[in-house]
Amino acid sequence: MRQSQLFTRTKRENPSDEEAKNAQLLIRGGFIHKEMAGVYSILPLGYRVMDKIIAIVKEEMDAIGGVQMKTSALQNKESWEKTNRWSDDVVDVWFKTKLQSGSELGLSFTNEEAYSNIAKNFVSSYKDLPFYPYDFKTIFRNETRSKSGMLRGREFYWKALYSFSKDLAQHNMFYEKAKQAYHNVFKRVGIGEYTYITFASGGTFSKYSHEFQTISEAGEDTIYIDEEKGIAINKEVFNDEVLAELGVDKNKIMEKKAIETGNIFSLGSKFSEPFELNYKNENGEDIPVFMGSYGIGITRLIGTVVEILSDDKGIVWPASIAPFTVHLVALGEDMSEAEDVYKELNNNGIEVLFDDRVGVTAGEKFADADLLGMPLRVVVSKRSLENGGAEVKGRTDSESVIVPVNEIISHVKKVIQ
RNA sequence: CGGGGUGUAGUACACCGGUAGUAUACGCGGUUUGGGACCGUGAGAACAGGGUUCGAUUCCCUGCACCCCGACCA
Numbered sequence: 001m002r003q004s005q006l007f008t009r010t011k012r013e014n015p016s017d018e019e020a021k022n023a024q025l026l027i028r029g030g031f032i033h034k035e036m037a038g039v040y041s042i043l044p045l046g047y048r049v050m051d052k053i054i055a056i057v058k059e060e061m062d063a064i065g066g067v068q069m070k071t072s073a074l075q076n077k078e079s080w081e082k083t084n085r086w087s088d089d090v091v092d093v094w095f096k097t098k099l100q101s102g103s104e105l106g107l108s109f110t111n112e113e114a115y116s117n118i119a120k121n122f123v124s125s126y127k128d129l130p131f132y133p134y135d136f137k138t139i140f141r142n143e144t145r146s147k148s149g150m151l152r153g154r155e156f157y158w159k160a161l162y163s164f165s166k167d168l169a170q171h172n173m174f175y176e177k178a179k180q181a182y183h184n185v186f187k188r189v190g191i192g193e194y195t196y197i198t199f200a201s202g203g204t205f206s207k208y209s210h211e212f213q214t215i216s217e218a219g220e221d222t223i224y225i226d227e228e229k230g231i232a233i234n235k236e237v238f239n240d241e242v243l244a245e246l247g248v249d250k251n252k253i254m255e256k257k258a259i260e261t262g263n264i265f266s267l268g269s270k271f272s273e274p275f276e277l278n279y280k281n282e283n284g285e286d287i288p289v290f291m292g293s294y295g296i297g298i299t300r301l302i303g304t305v306v307e308i309l310s311d312d313k314g315i316v317w318p319a320s321i322a323p324f325t326v327h328l329v330a331l332g333e334d335m336s337e338a339e340d341v342y343k344e345l346n347n348n349g350i351e352v353l354f355d356d357r358v359g360v361t362a363g364e365k366f367a368d369a370d371l372l373g374m375p376l377r378v379v380v381s382k383r384s385l386e387n388g389g390a391e392v393k394g395r396t397d398s399e400s401v402i403v404p405v406n407e408i409i410s411h412v413k414k415v416i417q
Numbered sequence: 418c419g420g421g422g423u424g425u426a427g428u429a430c431a432c433c434g435g436u437a438g439u440a441u442a443c444g445c446g447g448u449u450u451g452g453g454a455c456c457g458u459g460a461g462a463a464c465a466g467g468g469u470u471c472g473a474u475u476c477c478c479u480g481c482a483c484c485c486c487g488a489c490c491a
Contacts, residue, residue: 009427011441012428012429012441013429013430013440014429015429016423016428016429016430016484017483018483018484019485034483036482037483085491090491091491092489092490092491093489093490110491143490144418145488145489147485152490203491331450331451333450361450361451361452361453362450362451363451363453363454365451365452365453366453367453368453381451383451384451
């Protein structure tokens with residue numbers, strides 16, 4: 001994409017109405033636009049990041065048997081009354097509205113009811129199980145206080161997968177696969193080394209749920225990390241008994257603030273019972289389906305990556321989710337050589353943002369490249385050509401290297417793999 | 418929802434009970450051309466309502482918006 005065609009502009013200064021680093025940088029770079037507190041529109045650059053994260057999550061969900069679908073945002077009252085979650089006294093984050101007829105509706109704040117309701121139409125025998133539908137969806141929560149930019153919004157985008165199994169054993173097999181898939185996701189989006197599977201409160205059907213907590217001062221949760229075991233314990237369940245059960249030495253743990261970037265949860269029959277979501281077993285008996293839920297906040301993940309991986313110059317995108325792999329910067333009036341490089345990169349399937357803006361100084365282009373955070377910066381100018389080609393620099397490198405023009409493609413491919 | 422703070426050009430900030438200023442961004446002209454370069458010039462602003470006052474952007478009240486702390490986060 002040509003930067004001259006990108007309608008967004010970078011801003012030199014932080015917005016006065018954002019304190020959170022992730023929101024400041026994303027707004028300054030033109031990745032998002034704030035509509036109101038806790039509500040952001042995703043601009044072209046931000047959309048490319050979101051798109052890549054979605055692709056990664058989709059791949060991992062498909063790999064463990066997930067089947068993608070789409071549940072509706074508008075939800076009818078009846079489904080939620082079955083589980084006693086319609087009343088504002090029980091759930092205080094509802095956004096509700098009405099049809100012209102007067103019927104009440106709600107905007108999805110989660111998906112259990114929607115999926116249970118759908119599954120009821122298709123489950124009748126143990127032979128129908130298990131299955132694992134999931135979707136990406138805008139979720140609405142009327143939070144009393146949104147905060148921290150993209151980390152806690154009133155409208156956000158998530159992936160929710162639900163497992164429908166015949167019993168605990170079948171459920172557990174998938175649950176373990178899901179754990180691994182989640183590890184894969186966080187590793188692939190570049191925050192694996194900061195993210196710990198964390199034991200948290202479990203509810204009726206399992207002692208623990210598992211959260212994926214990414215270490216960050218911007219986080220709302222406090223966790224205790226056992227580095228050796230590679231696990232953590234959420235403060236909400238932290239006590240001597242839990243420590244003993246998990247075999248964690250109290251003297252070897254670190255207390256950290258963390259962002260809950262994902263969670264997986266055994267639901268058991270909590271939802272299948274009120275929906276009478278049963279199947280017939282081999283003996284013809286009605287048995288409630290054993291459910292599990294698996295969520296990842298996509299927009300929260302974007303904020304988390306920025307929160308963790310940025311530096312004082314701007315954002316540092318991991319190559320896997322960067323809007324573009326290469327930020328091609330043309331300096332000087334004669335951009336013909338840069339144009340050729342741009343075409344060549346495109347022809348080789350390398351995603352490139354081409355700073356072809358006329359009359360913008362070198363310093364400004366460099367500052368923008370740092371702020372926008374593409375993994376590789378390639379400068380083509382009179383000087384670089386005199387020096388033997390293009391200057392290639394990784395976002396976090398301090399020095400660039402000269403690469404002959406005819407070797408740029410192979411060099412880029414080698415660096416990003 | 419409790420507490421605290423803030424609302425002024427697109428953005429970030431000043432000042433002031435009596436003509437609202439600077440930077441940046443933007444338009445135009447020119448000089449520049451490797452880390453947000455420079456000169457000239459132009460356009461552009463007081464959250465809303467009420468009150469006090471000769472006069473309110475400034476002081477007071479109410480509302481609204483935004484930020485932060487806490488509570489909440491099934």
